[in-house]
Amino acid sequence: QFPPITNSLLPSDAVSLLSFKSKADSDNKLLYALNERFDYCQWQGVKCSQGRVVRFVLQSFGLRGTFPPNTLTRLDQLRVLSLHNNSLTGPIPDLSPLVNLKSLILGHNSFSGTCPVSIVALHRLTILDLSYNGLTGLIPVNITGLDRLYSLKLESNRLNGTVPPLNQSFLVVLNVSSNNLTGRIPLTPTLSRFDTSSFQLNPNLCGEIINKACSSHSPFFESPNATSPPRPLGQNAESQGIVVLSPPSPPSNHKKTGLILGLSIGFAVLVSSLLCIFLMIRKNGSERNSKETTTASINDENNSPEPETSRNVGQVGESKFQVETKVNKVQVEEIASQRMMKKSGSLVFCAGESEVYSLEQLMRASAELLGRGTVGTTYKAVLDNQLIVTVKRLDANKTAITSPEAFDQHMDAVGGLRHPNLVPIRAYFQAKGERLVIYDYQPNGSLFNLIHGSRSARAKPLHWTSCLKIAEDVAQGLAYIHQASWLIHGNVKSSNVLLGADFEACLTDYCLSVLADSSSVEDPDTAAYKAPETRKSSRRATSKSDVYAFGVLLLELLTGKHPSQHPYLAPPDMLEWVRAMREDDGREENRLGMLSEVASVCSLTSPEQRPAMWQVLKMIQEIKESVMAEDNASFGYS
Numbered sequence: 001q002f003p004p005i006t007n008s009l010l011p012s013d014a015v016s017l018l019s020f021k022s023k024a025d026s027d028n029k030l031l032y033a034l035n036e037r038f039d040y041c042q043w044q045g046v047k048c049s050q051g052r053v054v055r056f057v058l059q060s061f062g063l064r065g066t067f068p069p070n071t072l073t074r075l076d077q078l079r080v081l082s083l084h085n086n087s088l089t090g091p092i093p094d095l096s097p098l099v100n101l102k103s104l105i106l107g108h109n110s111f112s113g114t115c116p117v118s119i120v121a122l123h124r125l126t127i128l129d130l131s132y133n134g135l136t137g138l139i140p141v142n143i144t145g146l147d148r149l150y151s152l153k154l155e156s157n158r159l160n161g162t163v164p165p166l167n168q169s170f171l172v173v174l175n176v177s178s179n180n181l182t183g184r185i186p187l188t189p190t191l192s193r194f195d196t197s198s199f200q201l202n203p204n205l206c207g208e209i210i211n212k213a214c215s216s217h218s219p220f221f222e223s224p225n226a227t228s229p230p231r232p233l234g235q236n237a238e239s240q241g242i243v244v245l246s247p248p249s250p251p252s253n254h255k256k257t258g259l260i261l262g263l264s265i266g267f268a269v270l271v272s273s274l275l276c277i278f279l280m281i282r283k284n285g286s287e288r289n290s291k292e293t294t295t296a297s298i299n300d301e302n303n304s305p306e307p308e309t310s311r312n313v314g315q316v317g318e319s320k321f322q323v324e325t326k327v328n329k330v331q332v333e334e335i336a337s338q339r340m341m342k343k344s345g346s347l348v349f350c351a352g353e354s355e356v357y358s359l360e361q362l363m364r365a366s367a368e369l370l371g372r373g374t375v376g377t378t379y380k381a382v383l384d385n386q387l388i389v390t391v392k393r394l395d396a397n398k399t400a401i402t403s404p405e406a407f408d409q410h411m412d413a414v415g416g417l418r419h420p421n422l423v424p425i426r427a428y429f430q431a432k433g434e435r436l437v438i439y440d441y442q443p444n445g446s447l448f449n450l451i452h453g454s455r456s457a458r459a460k461p462l463h464w465t466s467c468l469k470i471a472e473d474v475a476q477g478l479a480y481i482h483q484a485s486w487l488i489h490g491n492v493k494s495s496n497v498l499l500g501a502d503f504e505a506c507l508t509d510y511c512l513s514v515l516a517d518s519s520s521v522e523d524p525d526t527a528a529y530k531a532p533e534t535r536k537s538s539r540r541a542t543s544k545s546d547v548y549a550f551g552v553l554l555l556e557l558l559t560g561k562h563p564s565q566h567p568y569l570a571p572p573d574m575l576e577w578v579r580a581m582r583e584d585d586g587r588e589e590n591r592l593g594m595l596s597e598v599a600s601v602c603s604l605t606s607p608e609q610r611p612a613m614w615q616v617l618k619m620i621q622e623i624k625e626s627v628m629a630e631d632n633a634s635f636g637y638s
């Protein structure tokens with residue numbers, strides 16, 4: 001007989017279960033009482049082994065409430081967690097401490113928020129069921145690393161983005177139907193085993209697996225007009241972060257200026273937009289009730305069995321044009337213009353963010369020039385409510401190739417990206433050639449500053465562990481962007497890696513270069529990051545050119561040398577050079593070798609030979625794991 005339990009002696013698993021119940025069981029369906037020390041092992045749904053909870057299965061218990069953080073996740077011996085078919089609401093908490101979990105079944109509830117990224121840390125997972133909830137956001141790309149996964153059920157949520165390239169050999173149950181997934185389903189051997197039923201009711205999915213041709217997503221990806229003469233170089237080379245430049249005109253020494261895009265421009269823009277909106281409303285008023293027919297015809301078009309003849313985007317665009325009837329085209333344009341009427345001239349907040357400031361407040365903000373980049377000028381703006389934001393004012397000439405509709409559509413998609421290693425885009429604005437993108441301000445500067453800034457020319461490169469951490473952060477951010485198969489960063493470089501509040505590395509300026517005429521964005525500071533195949537101005541960047549730029553960035557990190565100073569080296573000589581630039585002790589040799597190898601494969605001349613970003617991420621994480629294992633072992637023996 002165990003003595004009666006007092007609160008302070010409660011076993012920790014009992015505390016976890018009781019704190020879960022306190023929030024998840026508003027109707028008191030679970031009769032949990034603790035009179036004796038191990039009573040909790042007899043509670044409904046609980047199964048223990050050696051006094052620790054290993055199974056917690058509460059299926060169809062009518063639970064109403066939330067799944068509070070730091071409750072069940074303390075049950076670190078848990079193998080099976082099922083809360084299937086209850087009425088739990090709110091977000092799914094961070095599950096990463098449940099490292100022993102094999103089955104996670106949270107389907108048929110009303111969970112909301114994004115699909116939890118923490119699931120990718122659950123390496124032993126074989127069954128994952130999050131189906132029939134209200135989950136939003138992307139399917140975490142690293143889910144591809146769960147190599148024991150046997151069953152993956154994500155159907156009937158509101159997930160968007162693309163289907164990750166799942167290729168786990170054990171995967172035999174897969175259902176992602178009834179979501180908002182988009183793009184081509186990757187043709188991996190594993191995914192090819194599944195048929196349409198695994199993917200149905202995602203109107204924007206396409207690809208061989210579901211027998212539906214993919215059409216081009218937007219005009220951005222059409223080849224730029226190769227015959228147009230290159231534009232004169234604008235303000236470019238001085239833009240490497242540490243130099244604070246003064247605005248172009250009028251010349252001024254004042255650090256703080258009223259935003260160049262000040263009230264007067266803003267006001268003029270607003271008035272002209274309102275006028276434009278008024279005219280468009282009059283023009284379209286009589287045609288408004290054709291909207292339903294239009295949506296139907298767009299869907300019909302998506303379902304048309306048009307064969308995809310080539311992966312060349314320009315050609316895909318053409319064949320799409322051929323199959324579209326004239327009527328459809330007019331209708332598509334009409335929808336776009338109706339959307340534009342609503343958005344033009346107003347600040348559009350992204351990803352459902354609440355409107356914490358107005359356009360007028362932004363225009364009134366005091367601003368400091370941070371620098372001029374390849375596609376625009378960047379300001380730090382302090383709003384009257386003391387909120388600090390970064391405003392990127394895009395160069396109207398350089399982005400003139402992108403129509404207002406295309407800009408709007410693109411920013412809607414890019415502004416929705418949320419990842420700890422991306423600087424979030426909070427809002428955007430366009431009217432009459434004026435285009436602004438508003439980001440969070442990052443007070444800790446850029447990676448460029450960290451590597452080259454205040455350090456003297458003879459300063460040592462960053463410590464090996466910092467290099468690894470930054471490389472992993474950047475790779476995470478890039479792999480996330482590439483998850484949406486049509487998105488690429490397009491401008492990976494050290495001044496576009498900013499340091500967040502915890503000094504985590506965050507990519508910025510992502511997916512903007514595609515808006516600009518590539519012949520107008522030549523910049524000597526950027527040239528060294530450019531993959532060989534994109535150096536001709538007519539060639540668009542691709543995910544593989546991002547991988548190349550990542551390789552260059554990794555070398556910059558390891559050597560402390562700006563890419564313009566990198567010699568051309570064959571892979572075997574690369575390590576020699578990296579080693580020569582550093583003064584590590586012998587212990588670092590092996591680690592350095594592994595990271596240099598990643599840099600080498602990323603910067604291979606042939607894009608086909610470069611790995612995909614998720615593979616690069618995996619390599620870096622494997623290096624990290626092996627280093628940790630090595631360090632643990634040496635601690636054990638010393």
Ligand SMILES: Nc1ncnc2c1ncn2[C@@H]1O[C@H](COP(=O)(O)OP(=O)(O)OP(=O)(O)O)[C@@H](O)[C@H]1O
Binds near residue numbers: 242370371373378491
């Ligand atoms: N959100 C931000 N918070 C703090 N600093 C930023 C932010 N965004 C950009 N910067 C800094 O502002 C400076 C100018 O940025 P900008 O993007 O205009 O130029 P760039 O990065 O040199 O070139 P590019 O346009 O090719 O990216 C850079 O030093 C950059 O590190």
